Amino acid sequence: MSDHTTHPPTTMTKDDKAYWSANVRIITICLIIWAIVSFGFGIILRPLISWIGIGGTDLGFWFAQQGSILVFLALIFFYAWRMNRLDRQYGVEEE
């Protein structure tokens, strides 16, 4: 597999393009959720969701200190599962 580096880049097939756009779509979805829970619920949107209470404080505080980390965890596992399936669909997985 280290061969890629010695050959000039080949033209992309239709399959390659479909694989790449599916890949980009998965990453985009993950990063949108990533930004909403941290920058959104944890910081900017905190006042908007402050009416939801949790153990002596509000939901935004929970997102900033614990919630965002739990969502990050779910995102990375979702990404691994989805990308590994995509690799198999397009037959680009490693043996």
Place this chain on the structure above:
Amino acid sequence: MDQFTLNLIFVGASFALYIGIAIWARAGSTAEFYAAGRGVHPVTNGMATAADWMSAASFISMAGLIAFTGYDNSTYLMGWTGGYVLLALLLAPYLRKFGKFTVPEFIGDRFYSPTARLVAVISLLVASLTYVIGQMTGVGVAFGRFLEVDNTTGLLIGAVVVFAYAVFGGMKGVTYTQVAQYCVLIAAYTIPAVFISLQLTGNPIPALGLFTDTDSGRPLLETLDLIVTDLGFNAYTAHHGDTFNMLLFTLSLMIGTAGLPHVIMRFFTVPKVSDARWSAGWTLVFIALLYLTAPAVGAMARLNITQQFWPEGTNAEAVSVETIENDPAYDWMATWQQTGLLGWEDKNGDGRIQYYNDAAPAMQDRAAEAGWQGNELVNFNNDILVLANPEIANLPGWVIGLVAAGGLAAALSTAAGLLLAISSAVSMIW
């Protein structure tokens, strides 16, 4: 058995374990040295990466930063873990797929440019060396306190140990040593937190205890907010700084974390790209065990410390100097005062130590009336919070020894990973 002997036993035993593992897992080839022969299981690799990634800053400093600022310093929690998400999604799988051991190699080959490779090597060296200095400072502080040697001696002992197992073991030895270091550091972080959470809230899981009621029937965070605002400090859970600033600070922590060279290198040690992706998930599981506990450690320590200074409540008399000097519950203050990282001074000579925010306008009237002449807890270094925490909560001596070993494990595991990244980068130049 005295505390010094206990510390020595815990630190000595953990060091013997790391060196033993390094000898057992000696590297036999170049692939084994830089990428552990690509034969590491994703879960094992995840644990090692977590130890690599969590530095002295995560273990020793982070809870202290949160404890004395509150919500505003959630930036470290979100920034460091959020940056890891960027690394796992945008960098690691692609580098792994390209099939090169190191980042400079990737950059040189991808852009067909030896100059680009050299620039990458230099950037990596600057970043890693700066980072290694921080880790070794952490080692110096931990040794200085627990083995009662001076800072420089502690630093040298730590450097010799890391050098020994990084050179002989290579990536394979370092990987398995880091697995052991992860176990030591997570036990050292969570065991005292569980004890303290049980004491304060009755909940054995610190992350949940943070949002549970205390004995008084009031939620822990609400109690903390009340106590600290009574003393003129900012409410713990409220937002005080500038929102845009907090946003940018979080973003910069994220981008910085995403580029850590010693962490990226770890994704080459698993057999396949699919394993690298799973491994990234496992790494964050092991990181989250500490990161979900850290905010609880911070809030609970702040509550314990404040209550120690105001044992009868914030509206009664402060703790007396006599109590601090004679009550065993306050022994930690004397031990940490020796390190120069903690200091108090009875400024108004009333035989009591008033800990409050003397800059708050709301406190001026009370201070004038009671004859206070400023905050008398003159120095409390954030970095001692985690290390002093078991002593503050009066936990048994073996817990304190364990925390010493844990702090060293966090610093040494990151230092070893960085040394490997540096050595592989230097070997690129020739």
